[in-house]
Amino acid sequence: MKSRQTTYNRALEIVEDICIGCSHCMKVCPTEALRVSAGKAGIHADWCIDCGECYRVCPTRAIRVMDDDFKQIFNYKYRVLLVPSVFFAQFKDSIPRETIYNIIGELGFTEVCAVEQSVDTLVGEINEYLKTCEKPAISSFCPAVIRLIQVRFPSLVDNIMKLLPPIEITAQYYKRRFEQSGVDEGEYGIFYLTPCIAKIAAVKSPVGGYTSPITGVINMDFFFNKVYLAYKQRVPITTSIIINGELSSIGVLFPSTGGESSNINGRTLAIDGMKNVIDFLELLENEEIPDVDFLEIRACDESCAGGILSHRNRFLTAESLRKYSTKVPEAHNLIDEYKRTCSAVVHMDKIEPRSMVKYDKDIELAIKKMESARRLKTILPGIDCGACGAPSCEALAEDIVRDQANVNSCIFLRTIFEKRGEISLEDTIKIMEDIWGKERFDKSEE
Ligand code: SF4
Ligand code: SF4
Structure with missing residues (x-):
């Protein structure tokens, strides 16, 4: 399919x-x-x-x-890699950062930048934003959470902060820097090294009426293996790279659970892991979480340390971030330059829900179909067995009203139809083959 x-x-x-x-x-x-x-x-x-x-x-x-093809970086004269702090936490603490930066240069980048440099400034913007916004404000950091709210919790979309996440502010800082130094758009490429796939989609399809200046997104697991292999093989360093790697302790910890909420004023909570996130958003939707100002909500366990493209164990990654944060200053030197970029670009537009698209783009029709699905659900067995090829009875009911499935797909209803003589055994076998593949049934007869 x-x-x-x-x-x-x-x-x-x-x-x-x-x-x-x-x-x-x-x-x-x-x-x-x-x-x-x-x-x-x-x-x-x-x-x-x-x-x-x-x-x-x-x-x-x-x-x-x-992800994007790594080779595309060579289409540009200036090749900047925006590196999240979790990348360095993939390596043993004994491998010096300088060595990792030099290998990144040897692999083809002309400049490397620590993504979370923009965080020190962003924290101030969030605290300002909280003075006037609807509470609780939900962080816009995790794109999977934004999309989850758009699809499954549409009544909460207005709570998502209308501020860009750190990667976009850092990317805007670079765009501005290239423009100010007269570099043509076609000459520079800004690449982001991602620990999760949601950020790939967020760069290509951003929310809030925004267009990202990021040229391409590189898979962190793939790139880690490349860098680590070069390190193991002691590849000689023959090229130089501009290193813009200075981070504050706030920046280092920002992608960890609690790293954002701990810098925000008022009553704040940090929630991570998909199951916890869904349970919490259900409570929030039912207005069972009063008097909270700010919610840091991240889809992965241990936040970005647990991203699916993270190579190392998430707990060791989070520990490494904590250790490194104790070795860096509280603010970095570029903070004033970031302040100027940040206040000019940080705001985005309202985010729209996606849930109604489930039924129809026409809202009136969508409401009618939603009602039919609700009625249909009451005649389905409600045990969510998945034998119909849909994850739940509710999902099958929705598929039926969208003409993407048939009531006969339900193994329970089909048994009733068979008993009444309304459907033959051959039809039943054909339906199961259509869902689960003919080969599966051939095999079981051997
Ligand atoms: S589980 Fe897979 S298909 Fe479902 S929302 Fe997540 S990425 Fe998409
Ligand atoms: S059906 Fe099984 S094999 Fe196919 S994509 Fe899903 S988990 Fe993987």
Whole structure:
């Protein structure tokens, strides 16, 4: 089954030849974006939030990250790599940062910059923003959380802070710097090294009416292996690289759980891990969380230390960040330059929900279909067995009203129809083959 819609850029794809249709991915998807049909999984692009939960559980590595080709960096004269602090925490603490920077230069970049340099300034902007915004404000740092709210908790979209995350402010700082020094747009490429796939999608399809100046996104797991191999092979350093790596302790810790909320005024909470996030957003939606000013919400356990493209164990990564934060100053030297860029670019527009697209782009029709799905759900067995190729009875009801499935797909209803003589055994077998693939049934007969 091919992906169904492509309104939004996605950062994952399923390689059909490798997929065995086991449905492990379908069972963990927090937005029910996956279905199994003809024995293969397929992602519904409009509902996928690029959290990577499916990628973590796929036993055959059939899910591929759609990152940018590393070789494209050589299309540019000036090649800047924006590096998040979790990247350095992938290496043993005994490997000097200077060595890692030099290898990055040897691999082709002309300048390297620590992404979280913009954080010191952003913290001040968030505290200003909190004085006038709707409470609680939800951090805009984690793109998977933003997308989760758009798809599953639309009533909370107005709580998402309308401020850009650190990577975009740092990228804007570089864009401005190149423009001011008269470098043509075609001559420079700004690349981001990502610990998670949600940031790939966020750069390509940003929210809040924003366009990112980031040229390409490099997979951190892939790049870590490249750098580590060069380190092990003691590749000689023959090129020089501009290093803009100074970070404050706030910047180093910002991508860790609590690293953002601990710098924000008022009552703040930090929530991480997809299950905790969903449980918490349900409480928030039901107005069971009063008097909170700011919520740091991150989709991965241990925040970016647990990103799916993070190579090292998440707890060791988080420990390494904590250790490094004690060795750096409280502010970095470029803070004034960032302040000027930040206040000029930091605001974004309102973020729109995506949930109604589930039924129809026409709102009136969407409401009618939603009502039909609700009625249909009451006649389905409600045990979410997944034998229909959808993750839950509710998801099957939605698929039926969208004409993407049939009531006969439900194994329980089909048994009733069979008993009444309304459907034959051959039809039943054909339906199961359509969902789970003919080969699976041939095998079981051997
Ligand atoms: S987890 Fe999903 S993508 Fe991976 S093999 Fe199973 S059905 Fe296919
Ligand atoms: S990335 Fe997340 S939302 Fe998208 S299909 Fe996988 S589990 Fe579902």
